Amino acid sequence: MKEPLRKPEPIQLDELDRRIVVATQGGLPLVPEPYRQIAAEVESTAREVMKRLQTMLDAGVIRRIGAVPNHYTLGFRGNGMSVWDVPDEKVRTHGRVIGDLDFVSHAYRRPRHLPDWRYNLFAMVHGKDRSEVMEKVKAIADMLGDDNRAHEVLFSTRILKKTGLRIPGKD
Amino acid sequence: MDAVDRAIINRLQEGFPICDRPYLTVAKQLEITEDDLIGRIDAMLGAKQLSRFGPMYHAERMGGGLSLCAMSIPDGEFERVAEQVNRFPEVAHNYARDHRLNMWFVLATETPKRMGEVLGEIARTTGYPVYDMPKQEEFFVGLKFEV
Numbered sequence: 001m002k003e004p005l006r007k008p009e010p011i012q013l014d015e016l017d018r019r020i021v022v023a024t025q026g027g028l029p030l031v032p033e034p035y036r037q038i039a040a041e042v043e044s045t046a047r048e049v050m051k052r053l054q055t056m057l058d059a060g061v062i063r064r065i066g067a068v069p070n071h072y073t074l075g076f077r078g079n080g081m082s083v084w085d086v087p088d089e090k091v092r093t094h095g096r097v098i099g100d101l102d103f104v105s106h107a108y109r110r111p112r113h114l115p116d117w118r119y120n121l122f123a124m125v126h127g128k129d130r131s132e133v134m135e136k137v138k139a140i141a142d143m144l145g146d147d148n149r150a151h152e153v154l155f156s157t158r159i160l161k162k163t164g165l166r167i168p169g170k171d
Numbered sequence: 172m173d174a175v176d177r178a179i180i181n182r183l184q185e186g187f188p189i190c191d192r193p194y195l196t197v198a199k200q201l202e203i204t205e206d207d208l209i210g211r212i213d214a215m216l217g218a219k220q221l222s223r224f225g226p227m228y229h230a231e232r233m234g235g236g237l238s239l240c241a242m243s244i245p246d247g248e249f250e251r252v253a254e255q256v257n258r259f260p261e262v263a264h265n266y267a268r269d270h271r272l273n274m275w276f277v278l279a280t281e282t283p284k285r286m287g288e289v290l291g292e293i294a295r296t297t298g299y300p301v302y303d304m305p306k307q308e309e310f311f312v313g314l315k316f317e318v
Contacts, residue, residue, distance in 0.1 A: 011232055011233065011234070012234070013233055013234075021228060021233070024225050024226050025225075025226075026225070027216070027223055027224050027225035028187070028224060028225040028226070030209050030212060030213050032194060032195065032205055032209070033192060034193065034194075035189070035193075036191075046191065050189045050190070053189050053226065054189050056226075057189070059232065060229055060232050061228065061229055061232045061233055062226045062227060062228055063227040063228070063229050064186050064226075064227055065186060065187040065189070065225065065226045065227070066183045066184055066186050066187050066224070066227070067179075067183035067184060067187075067212070067221050067223070067224045068184075068221065068222045068223045068224070068227070069180050069184065069220065069221055070219050070220055070221060070222040073218070073219045073220050074220060081268070081275075091308070092308065092310075095308065095310035096310050098310065099310030099311060100310075106309075106311055107309075107310040107311065108306040108307075108308065108309055108310065108311075109306065109307045109308035109310075110239065110304040110305070110307060111303075111304055111305070111307060113302050113304075116302070117241075117272065117302060117304075122239075152270065154268040154269065154270045154272075154275075155268065155269050156266040156267065156268050156275075157266075157267045157268060157269050158266070158267040159264075159265075159266055159267075160253045160256075160257060160265035160266060160267055160274070160276075161253075161256075161262060161263075161264060161265035161276070162263075162264050162265075163263055163264070
């Protein structure tokens with residue numbers, strides 16, 4: 001079961017942590033002892049690297065260690081950013097339910113910008129194509145009932161830029 | 172992709188152990204060999220069936236700022252503004268979307284303070300307002316997408 005994240009204080013990473021982040025942000029080495037290989041790159045020991053990774057995992061600096069499937073190459077060619085205007089006091093309840101749906105990869109509460117932008121709940125919806133995405137959005141709308149005061153689906157038409165996230169605090 | 176590949180994808184969405192021989196641990200659970208597991212992950216990354224494999228870092232928890240921003244740009248100005256926005260190193264992803272708010276990008280800054288500065292600089296440089304939509308709460312599981 002997932003819980004919405006708290007807003008904890010940012011963790012202070014030291015130099016070794018940062019080197020570990022830089023060494024692993026592109027992925028884990030595909031060798032039998034990956035943490036030993038990282039240790040060699042960052043001039044530490046496998047034991048220390050494992051300890052640091054576990055600490056960052058416990059602190060939420062690392063969300064998880066694992067694989068991210070590529071929706072697109074796995075046949076989910078449609079993905080739409082659905083945005084919803086739901087009552088503020090119910091956004092958490094609905095967000096949890098929507099975030100748990102197997103065709104939703106992320107769900108977030110975000111601020112409205114009235115009068116231009118009324119939506120406070122975002123959910124990325126995946127389907128084989130756009131029409132399947134729209135069916136799934138309809139299913140969410142039905143589920144929300146009257147709490148769905150308005151919604152839209154935004155499809156991307158073009159990637160304008162795609163780079164990795166920068167690691168904060170490195171020089 | 173065969174049944175073993177699918178089992179690997181499903182298993183690896185649940186997390187990966189931190190121990191001396193993590194591939195061996197997972198391979199035993201899947202009843203395959205360590206070599207086979209490593210080879211298949213490598214192949215699926217190569218075929219882009221997996222977009223990444225490793226630790227997923229959380230930018231805000233490392234002290235940085237992260238936000239989703241949107242702008243509404245008239246057609247004739249779109250390319251110019253896209254170029255100006257993309258020139259900011261803090262802009263990580265930028266997508267055109269079919270909406271009145273037609274440009275959506277992720278801003279990642281070294282500090283939360285820098286976020287406000289960059290938002291101001293983008294608005295000044297482009298001449299258009301930026302709608303700042305940082306996440307206020309996350310409802311995320313990340314381990315599902317059964318294949």
